[in-house]
Amino acid sequence: MSLKPPRAARAPRGRLCLALLLALQGPLAHALDAPAGRDALMAQIRQERDAGRRVDALAHCQALLDRWPDDREAQALNVTLLTELGASTRAGELASALRPAPGVAERFHLDADHVAQEIRWAEGEPADPKHPYAEADRAVADARQLVDDPLLPADLRQRAEFDLLVALDRAGRAEEAVARYDALKAKGVALPPYVERAVADALLVRRRPAEAARLYEDSIAKDPGPYDVTESEPRIGLMYAYLESGQTRKAIQTIDELAAREPTWRRIPGIRLPLQNPRKVDADLNAATLREYVDMPAEAYARLEPMRREAPANAQIRRELGMVELARGWPRRAQDDFNIAATLDRRDLGAYIGEADAARVLNDYEGVDENLAMAQTLGDRNGRVDRAVKAWDRERGWQFDLATEQGKGSSPDFGDRDGTTQATIASPLIDDHWRVLALGRYSTADLPEGDVRRSRVGLGVRGYARGLEAYVQVLPATDRYVGKTALEAGFDWSITDHWAWAADFSTAGEDTPLRAQYYGISAKTLDTAVTWRASELTQARVGLSRDRFTDGNTRTGWLANVIQRLHTAPNLTIDGGVELGGSMNTRTDRPYFNPRRDYSYALTGRLENLLGQFYERNVTQRVDVAVGQYAEKGFATDWMATVRYGQTIQTAPGFRLGWGLGWHNQPYDGRREHRVVLDLTLHWGE
Template sequence: MPSLHRLTLSLALVLAGGTLHATSVAAAEGQSAAAIPYAQIEQLRADRDWLAALSLIERHLNLHRDDARLYRLRVLTLADIGARDRARTLYLARPEAFSAEQAASLNAAGLARRIVWSKLYAVDEATRLEEARAADAAIDAYRADLARSGTPEPASLAYDRLIVLNRLGRHQEVADEFRRLENSGHPVPGYALGAVGDSLLTLRRPDEAALALERAVQADPEDPDLPIQLGYAQLERERYDLALPLLRGLVDARAPWPRAPGARRGYENWPRYDAETNYALARAFGEDLPGAQAMIEPLAAIGPNNADLQATLGSIYMFRGWPSRALERFSIASTLDERNVEARIGQVETLSTLQRYDLARPIHDQLLARYPNEAHVRSMDRSWDMRRGWQARVYAAGGRNRDGGGASPLGNRDREYGVEVATPLIDDRWRLLARSGRRWADFQGDRSVAQRNEVGLGYAYDRLDAQLYLGRDRDGLGGTAIAVGAGWRIDDRFALRARVSRNDAAASLQARASDITGDLYEIGADYRPSERTAVSASLQHWRYDDGNDRDQLSLALDQRLLSRPHLLINGLASVGSGRGSRDDAPYFNPSRDASAEFGIRLDHLAWRRYDRHFRQRLTLSSGAYWQQDYGTAWVPSLRYEHEWQFALGRVLSYGLNWSRPVYDGQREERLGFDAEFRWGE
């Protein structure tokens, strides 16, 4: 029976409510418009007591639904409390109740609200741009109405549309409209210049973007995002001298845990977080990778569920040469937030570096389908095509040796040139290979020439890469040439390699002048703990046709000494030792020899604009060379080179070499030149 009691009570309350509502409506039918307290409502609005005013308006509007003045007060009050899209919707339902000035204000405020919504992060990717499209459609409809009525467009409409176009990825339209407004004497106000700067950066026009963003910062110095945008514009202009102090200043100016007056503890300061993470990335771009890592790792430890932090740390690990560690961070970020585009781009880049195109392709294709106009996605796709497409190398080199008395294994003059080609990837693993080269050297008037054509097959998947080449010299000396090489990546730091080559193309031309060829067996190991250190070791065994066996052991170190945004200085060191089994070979073949060399390399980035750059490198070294029966001599060397990158995967480099080596106790002077053009990775 209790349930019946509850049902009876509920029914009684409903009936009572219905009776009371009907009674109040019936009583209201007799009220006149004079009973509506317009003065009280206007006073509440003047006192900015919006909720009390709105409550009074709604109460009387229920009784007088056709009252135009009440309806107008309702719409204006909604606009005043921030419900501007709703206010505009209600205005459009009864536009005759409003003055032209009120109509213009409501339209502008409502459209501005839609624009703000278009900048917010969508709940899912399918609706990411829905609000921006809705705002664009509303602006177009409003402009059409104004055109039909002959009413001039308010100036703010063009400025607001810049924001919408930026959000929609129509960056060229933003740039064109911005220039039109500026040239027609309508300078764009500060609130829209952030969108303009973003579009100009996307169009790779950083100089113009920096000017626009400087104006935006001046107009709204309290906006926490604008200085960061300006910092990136300066980075893309290669003005690290402006960008790094700017971003560091933001970090210093924003306390991590600011306190409100009287508060016992501070609160989270997200503008400080934005400043700190972006400053760390700027340091990474400026070659200070250890410093960037030291900033981000503690933050990621504090907030392990922050997708942006995980993606940022992944980028830094990738810059440092740790693709496996980077992939782990990018995968975590993508799991935490599948909308994080940078994390998914990072997955594609790291998986490609790790030679797992089969895993990278679904992510790559999904990104292209969902974000075809996103600048970073387009850049990822260009890199994808470059890695997987045609690969080629054209090279030439030559030199001249003086004062050596004919002992030089390189001859008095020498030349080398050739071409190497690889097809696009087949089934994510295979490439067809081909190469052709010719080299010659003059030995006291006699020329030794080797010209070879080869075809091959390349395989690269996960940790393993391997190549097989088959070829033959034009003169048939040595018969069929076969070369097999393989490499195994142990982890991000260690790698092993091995090669076996019958009738090897790099065998001594001096030996070839006596119709002697050589086979090569080589093993090696590489250790690269970071981008700042590289150690390599190799052991070679040469087996010549004349019965001579020659062994060579070498160890090399390349260590970063100084890192600046446009200058890298590396220290170089190498040691080597060799021995030959024959003392009477008709070519340079020391019974025992050893060397130790130390040097320095200066790598100066003279100019860069996105994928294009010009670098110059200067390498100086000197070392001791010891040869059995001939003693020790100091050997200096110098190299200067240029590198031009015309586009991603299009690189031309050339350089001059000078050295004073010693062979069989005879010192000579060598001057050499080399050049190559690389197409692809």
């Protein structure tokens, strides 16, 4: 897992410049209307600068120069104020015209101020959205030139090195930033808070979250805020550092405390109505996003939906809402919000990645490349786009699956020992709609009558369309028991975000009991199911099956269940449910287990949680329990139970291993039987 906080909104430069111009007009007019002596005016300028009122100070400095244009002190102060207000280019032009010319130390100070302002300028929206790092790259180039200058005074060299670290972070050059930080750390150099925050950002990108957390903590201890409007809130970065280093509880506490502390509205002197506090929006947005990251999408949605209603034109909120809707199993709704987010902000690469992810969930592969290409044009040096592209390359590439079950017990259909293995290899996507499959199946059982096996090898084709996956496959038998080729077809259709319908047909179904296989009996099987899914919290399913055996028997079965989320905590879920089922057979005098009628019900439970994670590597565990009753016509009703424990281990992107150990006990023809099963799975692809 690699996380990236939603990007804070940035003020367009045109509006910043206009605001500066308008702000200058009032003080400038006042200065011209109120003549004063040169020394008094200079004293006023310095007082205003010391008080942080640089716009007023600049206006009065301009007024002083209008009256005394050759005043060297005022000229130098004018350059300083322009630099501090971000007009470093103009400041440099005026500095070169100073007479006498600035000394070496003063020139380096001006260059350092120029670099600092370039770094601040790089925080704004890029002039060209297709080259989002152009301004930051210029800051890096100028900062590196300053650091490498052998004439740079010693008292400025460390400041220049610090500014270079910040510039590298702004430019998305985390690798170099971290390398330079490591070198400074080896020398025992202590970083000021603003540099610690930048280095912590870079450490997060380089996947060193524990170190990033320590730097964030130290920077906040030294400088707890409030921070300048051009600076991001370091506690949001700290939240992600805690999360990625496995300190989930600290992550939640940090962002919740920040969200609670930030006021919803801010009052600005001179403005009658209060303004919305953007830092409050950022804190609330990240608090919701964190819930989605720790598998609590319902709570994330409950936080984001009111924000969306209050600010329907906020692209960040729309994008994060889409991510949560995707996690809740609503890809169509998510696509709508991603599309709105991309319309509101054409520079929001997260919206394009989200649209691609939703299309992949829906098997609507035609538009994935287009959305990812758009994200790539916007540029992203923290690896987010690159990871999305690699995930898509894995999904449309080769896929391999292997699953096996090895059972031991006394079940009438499985014997004392049994085993089933299936391997599937799928070709890369063809024209965004097709794959060619090669399949192999092998099943064995040790029956009282003797050993039996069923083996098939064949080819198939899968087709994909929006919300639909269908397949056709042919699997000739390679065993001596039935020798019948299985022709199979089926589909899985996601009709809406809430309704799905699936069906499977085979001329020699794999569900046919192995005891029937021993006696040369096969069956045509048809299974269909309808699923209603409100969200990850609630779902219901009804399935029907019809098996026509070659010995004249027809079996009809049904199975229904309802599953409800009972508890959700960070990276942990507990579900409960009810399962009902039954079957009937037209013939009972057959060699395999074949009751005239039977019914069952069970109360089910499932616990699933994340045991550990470091980005794409993770281990999850799952416990399944079912307890109920089984009733077979002609025999007494008795209890039945199933318990299974399993783990899934992802060692790298696209590579997963799974194992599980289960136990099942129920009566068959009035005699209690049990079975222990070890299952193993492997997946390679995406």
